Amino acid sequence: MTTFKATGMAALAKVIDPELGVDIVGLGLIYDVTNDETGHCVVTMTLTMMGCPLTDLLADGITTALLALPTVKTVEINLVWSPAWSIARMSRTARLTLGV
Template sequence: MTSNETLRDRIEDTLKTIYDPEIPVNIVELGLVYKVDIKEDNVVFVTMTLTAPACPVAGDIVREVEEKVKEVPGVSQAHIQLTFDPPWNKEMMSDEARLELGFM
């Protein structure tokens, strides 16, 4: 396992501790995290979305993602890119999340 894989695992585990305040499922299982890129010097870029563009807690979620990813051992910087392309939909959720929320 390379150091990037280990760092990626730690980042993904951290992202699983962040929950959408309106839905009791973490942002990874919800399908809100589109991409995690680890660049030179362990600068991390997370591309993510929200369940709705007008999400009232958008700033809070993005801030929490940035703060928690920065705290992961080995991460030198964290940059969060919010996108709505493609727009989020229920099909992006993991099977576990859909089952937990009664969408299966």
């Protein structure tokens, strides 16, 4: 049986950071994704830097990707700064893609 977290992360892996060309899961921006019995989905995430000009664009992509899942009715994005993002959070594939 697949957990919602795995399903949610797979959906979020389709959201590409337009500036870097790498998915937001691979970048390590997504800390958690949950869905309750009412279909309310909460994404806990960070950004590579405060004041990122792509925040709204990423939020739209996240919302669209998750609302495409049959069990999701609403999406809430919880933007956090702790723990702070660093390149250590990136997947090996993302590091290779970006030459890090």
